[in-house]
Amino acid sequence: MLPLDVPLLPDTEYCRLVRNLGDRIASVHFSLFDPAIPDARHESLHISVDELIGWLASLPGVRRLALLNSRFHAPDAYAPEGLDNLIKRLGRLTDAGVVDGIVYADVYMLFALAEAAPELCARLEAVPSVNTCIDSADKAFAHFDAIDAAGFRQPGRLVLDRSLNRRLPKLRRTVAALRQVRPRLSIVLMANEGCLYQCPFKPAHDAHIAHARIAPEAASAFGRNVKLGCQRLFHDDPGRLLASPFIRPEDQSGYVGLADVIKLCGRSRGPGVMRRIVEAYARGSFFGNLLLLNDSMEPLAGVLRLPNEDIPSDFLRRVTTCAKDCARCGWCSELAESLLVRTGPQIAPLGRMEEP
Template sequence: MKPFLNVPFLPEERYVDFLCQCRDDLDSVHFSLLHSRSLDSRIQLEPLPAQESIIAGLERLHGPKKYALLNSRFYTPELLTDHNRLKPILHTLEHCLERKVINGIVYCDHYLLQVLADESPQIAAQLEAVPSVNTMLDSAHKIEAQLAYIGETGFKMPGKIILDRSLNRDLDQLAAISLSMHRQFPGLKIEVLANEGCLPYCPFKLSHDSYIALANINGRCQTHVINCDIGCMRLLDEQPHRLLQSPFIRPEDIDLYLYHVETIKLCGRTLGPPFLINAIKAYRARRYDGNLLDLLD
């Protein structure tokens, strides 16, 4: 069996030990060098000791590709226009390249991608630019366009793309897109997100991502309160059955998807090692006898 999982990386020792034990099933890991585990529009890099802990942990994990998360919906204009603010990010990426613990970045804001490439073409040329799941790639035309735009920046072309979560509930369309992409780009891996629990075609998604970015700019995070009062959490409380319509993929069903795609992404980085270990075990075993909600982020 080929490696098929893309999972979060955290530097906790016991979690790194666990990942090393199951690395034959890991296609890639994704990690953050930011000061917090939330998306951070200011890009506050981890203090040096914490960065070193992350890098040292990544060095222990041989085999899987490694992708750094720079995937906020948007970043401040000051970051995009004042290139001095980019230097710490570029230095960190360069250090990761020197230590051979990074293959690419996951991005959502194309402005950030372009300014990083403009500021350091040498670094960009060594890193894959992988579109975040929140770029919502749900058609062959969107994927073709996204790949073309990446090619114009100077970043390496991505080794994989992750399809929009909505396609998890439309296997015919997912199969058609995957077949088209495999014909056009034979080396490109296709990935789907398995364990996100949210409304189907969530009407709050774009605004929610933007409020996360705004919260990290002004330091006031009210997104959970907003979601509970007037957003998706309110709907789920009022109509719990909607959670069963969420585009999650059960561990028991992943082979059906692996017929069309190469890799399965698991999320839940902010929930910590116990949650992640439980989820990874379930998807590796392709079954879970507990409460399915325990696997959903």
């Protein structure tokens, strides 16, 4: 099985698990834990920079990447006064030797930091977020050029777009092209985001999350997703759950030689849930509701149950060799309907819901 990239959460038992997994953990990613510093979540717990240094120092020997991955920022966030708190916090972490780089989605922020704190930037890697949707070598090269122009260190790792999890020929070509010019670049695949395949909501969804950090009164994304978005589509056609480009714990071996690290998400779901997820991928198996492993699907786990242990052994082969024309194929829909148990009140039909 491949090493894991996991969230850092300020929880004693969770960090003990991560430490005990030893070299199964390649890296951790972490919020800066300051609500004034946006990342790709609606809200953030606040802890002091000294506390954060302590938690990061408790995980020696792994790469540590700070999340600065909001899709966009308010214009005044790029001004020197808007960057002051961010620069101070990153500077403290860098001086303490507990951070290797930042994960970004907004390239304007890279250049704003480069203008305000060039010496700090020269000490940090800039790593493109999975939400930059890099699915080809030329897209990666464009980001590498921007990183170089901004004066950051080049990334030692790259998270490829989740769609490549199900497009193995393109994944092979992309990885080969990257390794030809950057043989030491670590290739990372996101395993358990659980979004719709090639999610058509994603650009707007990422924008809504970023907007909610700027204007908290706008934070109603879950209700919107139930009424108008992915939760409704998953619920109404459960085949979309299986068509999602997740990687099951049991299927990690199918990516050996193509990727170097498996990335796990779910930091907003709390340390108890993350312990279960990390343990499943470290073990290579999970017995229970598949929806509980996947971040975007988990809200439906109370009304839909899809037993992971009943998914057939040829699942990975089937979903990585199809044409992705789900409406014509129907294999995932037939499998989902044969396994799915509806366990609670269902989402009302479109046109019959109250406003969220």
